[in-house]
Amino acid sequence: MNIQTNTPVIEAVGLHKSYGTHAVLKGLDLHLGRGEVVALIGPSGSGKSTFIRCLNMLEQPTGGTIRFRQKEVGTGFLDKGQKVGIGTLRRHVGMVFQHFNLFPHKTVLENVTEGPIVVCKTPKKEARDHAMDLLAQVGLAEKAAAYPNHLSGGQKQRVAIARALAMQPEALLLDEVTSALDPELVGEVLAVIRRLAQEGMTMAIVTHEMAFAADVASRVLFLDQGVIAEQGSADEVILNPQNPRLQGFVSRFRA
Ligand code: ADP
Ligand code: MG
Numbered sequence: 001m002n003i004q005t006n007t008p009v010i011e012a013v014g015l016h017k018s019y020g021t022h023a024v025l026k027g028l029d030l031h032l033g034r035g036e037v038v039a040l041i042g043p044s045g046s047g048k049s050t051f052i053r054c055l056n057m058l059e060q061p062t063g064g065t066i067r068f069r070q071k072e073v074g075t076g077f078l079d080k081g082q083k084v085g086i087g088t089l090r091r092h093v094g095m096v097f098q099h100f101n102l103f104p105h106k107t108v109l110e111n112v113t114e115g116p117i118v119v120c121k122t123p124k125k126e127a128r129d130h131a132m133d134l135l136a137q138v139g140l141a142e143k144a145a146a147y148p149n150h151l152s153g154g155q156k157q158r159v160a161i162a163r164a165l166a167m168q169p170e171a172l173l174l175d176e177v178t179s180a181l182d183p184e185l186v187g188e189v190l191a192v193i194r195r196l197a198q199e200g201m202t203m204a205i206v207t208h209e210m211a212f213a214a215d216v217a218s219r220v221l222f223l224d225q226g227v228i229a230e231q232g233s234a235d236e237v238i239l240n241p242q243n244p245r246l247q248g249f250v251s252r253f254r255a
Contacts, residue, residue, distance in 0.1 A: 007034045008070060009171045009202045010055055010093065016063030017050050024050050026226040027064065032171060035200045039213035039234070042223035043249060048206045051223065052173050055204065056095050057086045068093070069170075091119060094164030098176045100156045102148040102163070108135065109144040112163045120167070127166070134162040138192050154185030161192055171202040178209060210253045214238045222246050 010032045017025040024047045032038055032055075040048050053059040055066060057073060066073040066089070074083030102111050112131035116122035122130075135141045138158040148156055157177055164172055174193065178186045190212050197203065197216040207213050213220055213234060220237035222230040230243050241247045 008032060008067070009034050010204075011067040011070075012051075012055060012064065013067065014064035015051070015054060015061050015066070017047070017054055017059060018062045024226055025054070025061075028223075028226075028228055030055070030204070030221070030228075032202060032204055034170075034202055036219065037197045037201075037203045037205065037217050039217035039220045040204060040206045040223060041208070041210070041213060041220060041238075041249070042229075046223040047226045048223050049175055052095075052175050052204060052206055056093050056173055057089055058095070091167065092170045094167055094169035094172045096157070096160050096164050096172065096174045096177050098180050100148070100153075100160045102156055102159060104148055106147075107144065108140065108146050108148070108151070108159050111148070111159055112166045115163065115167050131162070131166055134165050135159075137165075137195075138162045139188070152185060153181045154188045157181065157189045158192055161189075161196075165196075171204070172196070174203060174205045174207075176206050176208065178207070208253055210238050210250060222249070224249075 008031050012028055012030040015025050015028040028051060040051065042048055050059055054061050057066065068084050068089045071082060071084045073089050074080055074085060076085055077087040078085040079088055103114065106114065109128065109131055112134060113127040116127040117124060132141060132144060135144055138161060140155060140158055143151060143155060151159065178189050181189065190209065194216055217234050219231060220234050221228050222237055224245055230237055230246050237246065238250055241250050
């Protein structure tokens with residue numbers, strides 16, 4: 001289903017993150033290849049959000065490295081020498097959060113065009129045309145002039161996905177994007193993500209939707225107590241788990 005190659009878009013090598021004396025990530029490795037969809041599952045507090053935020057340098061790792069386009073990401077905003085700047089990483093790697101984070105005072109269309117116009121200096125008409133295409137793809141063309149507080153949670157999340165796509169990202173990081181939604185709105189958001197996966201978008205997805213993860217992910221990682229305790233195909237990790245903690249975790253999410 002996914003166009004898989006071995007060329008990594010993002011890698012984490014020996015990633016550590018501590019808050020004071022609290023070690024949250026204890027040496028994680030990830031290779032996110034182009035067109036690959038990796039699902040991150042694990043109990044609450046296991047470090048999933050911290051991990052995915054480190055991949056975009058929203059959190060500064062306390063050890064190890066993040067690599068983007070096979071180059072180490074430095075601590076500065078700009079590219080410097082052999083190192084990629086945080087600005088470049090964020091410009092090309094989109095992130096979608098549980099709580100949408102839309103601009104409330106901007107229309108849906110303005111939310112989607114803001115990044116391209118401000119960050120990429122895309123001409124306004126071109127940005128609007130692209131945004132309208134993306135809104136149509138997520139089924140929200142008719143909401144272009146609406147403000148976020150007039151949308152349902154599922155619609156807001158689809159706008160947030162369109163906004164991330166407007167930057168033409170090389171990869172998307174999604175952190176529990178359906179967790180805040182009423183159950184009847186989850187499906188419409190998962191459908192959009194499923195289509196992105198089919199189109200070959202490179203993604204790391206934190207989710208508790210086990211059936212969805214099993215369906216879209218080329219690889220599933222089980223995070224537990226700050227380490228990757230298990231990883232493999234969805235078949236191995238979700239459908240036939242061997243590790244007892246993973247068995248317990250997965251069985252809680254099975255219908
Ligand atoms: P998950 O997303 O798997 O639920 P998180 O990455 O949010 O887990 O959190 C992992 C651990 O890190 C938790 O114990 C949490 O309290 C701690 N943590 C997360 N962010 C911070 C922070 N900014 N300061 C201190 N501790 C944090
Ligand atoms: Mg989290």
